[in-house]
Amino acid sequence: MRRKTIQRGIVHKTVQQLDHPNADSVYQKIMQDYPDMGLSTVYRNINILVEEGALLRLAVPGQADRYDGQTKPHYHFFCDVCRRIYDIQNDDYDALNAAISQKTAHHIRAHTMLLEGVCQHCHEHSVAAARED
Amino acid sequence: MRRKTIQRGIVHKTVQQLDHPNADSVYQKIMQDYPDMGLSTVYRNINILVEEGALLRLAVPGQADRYDGQTKPHYHFFCDVCRRIYDIQNDDYDALNAAISQKTAHHIRAHTMLLEGVCQHCHEHSVAAARED
DNA sequence: CTCTCTGCAAATTATTTGCATGATA
DNA sequence: TATCATGCAAATAATTTGCAGAGAG
Numbered sequence: 001m002r003r004k005t006i007q008r009g010i011v012h013k014t015v016q017q018l019d020h021p022n023a024d025s026v027y028q029k030i031m032q033d034y035p036d037m038g039l040s041t042v043y044r045n046i047n048i049l050v051e052e053g054a055l056l057r058l059a060v061p062g063q064a065d066r067y068d069g070q071t072k073p074h075y076h077f078f079c080d081v082c083r084r085i086y087d088i089q090n091d092d093y094d095a096l097n098a099a100i101s102q103k104t105a106h107h108i109r110a111h112t113m114l115l116e117g118v119c120q121h122c123h124e125h126s127v128a129a130a131r132e133d
Numbered sequence: 134m135r136r137k138t139i140q141r142g143i144v145h146k147t148v149q150q151l152d153h154p155n156a157d158s159v160y161q162k163i164m165q166d167y168p169d170m171g172l173s174t175v176y177r178n179i180n181i182l183v184e185e186g187a188l189l190r191l192a193v194p195g196q197a198d199r200y201d202g203q204t205k206p207h208y209h210f211f212c213d214v215c216r217r218i219y220d221i222q223n224d225d226y227d228a229l230n231a232a233i234s235q236k237t238a239h240h241i242r243a244h245t246m247l248l249e250g251v252c253q254h255c256h257e258h259s260v261a262a263a264r265e266d
Numbered sequence: 267c268t269c270t271c272t273g274c275a276a277a278t279t280a281t282t283t284g285c286a287t288g289a290t291a
Numbered sequence: 292t293a294t295c296a297t298g299c300a301a302a303t304a305a306t307t308t309g310c311a312g313a314g315a316g
Contacts, residue, residue, distance in 0.1 A: 099232035171298040
């Protein structure tokens with residue numbers, strides 16, 4: 001039987017407090033309040049939480065995996081420039097869902113779509129930079 | 134000036150011959166015909182080809198990166214059960230593109246959407262297995 | 267008291283890098 | 292012949308595992 005531990009609760013709460021963190025960011029944050037927790041405990045509990053469906057694991061190109069503690073169905077957008085992950089909610093989520101053909105797959109897991117490109121914020125930055133040339 | 138090398142051509146061709154391979158699969162395949170090529174040469178040239186846009190890098194959860202040598206715009210579907218990657222073409226590609234709101238992002242890079250779930254093939258298998266119980 | 271979980275250190279996997287040598291413009 | 296690329300081995304980064312002891316049921 002699997003026990004519910006203090007450490008797992010802390011890991012879960014910390015992932016939810018941060019913005020799509022990787023395992024090391026979670027560890028660093030936890031260290032501030034509980035300096036005795038080990039990195040492998042963070043990894044072990046993250047894996048258990050993902051297995052239980054309490055966290056979502058996001059694979060991003062060329063980086064450590066990120067985690068998401070949000071439980072409401074949504075998708076993700078990864079900005080190639082700032083490497084931030086944005087949640088795709090509501091209208092956009094519904095539109096994408098409607099477009100997914102049942103031919104392709106039997107079942108698309110909620111949450112797990114990852115789009116990739118340049119976010120509005122970074123785009124405006126690059127346009128502004130170009131004007132200065 | 135970057136030179137065009139024999140090895141880079143071999144790496145490119147080999148990725149195209151295989152079905153969304155990881156770097157090691159590409160290396161193993163190349164070894165059969167060119168046993169003197171080094172693994173780091175495979176990695177180095179894969180990275181150059183990705184940078185040039187000749188290959189696409191796909192990050193999948195809990196595994197080594199996969200590569201795709203197809204240049205026509207398309208998206209991807211990763212089956213959580215068999216861990217195969219399927220290309221999403223034509224009709225489905227157009228429908229997904231139409232659903233992507235400009236609110237979310239300035240520009241979604243072609244090719245880079247990764248859906249995740251259970252493919253038709255694995256779904257039928259699991260239904261058949263359930264009938265036998 | 268038993269058995270799971272933890273923290274640490276060592277192991278593993280995927281990928282990158284330093285360097286002496288080989289190949290190409 | 293000056294550079295750039297290669298192959299090898301060592302280095303690095305992310306993650307997992309083995310194990311002795313702590314803690315919960």
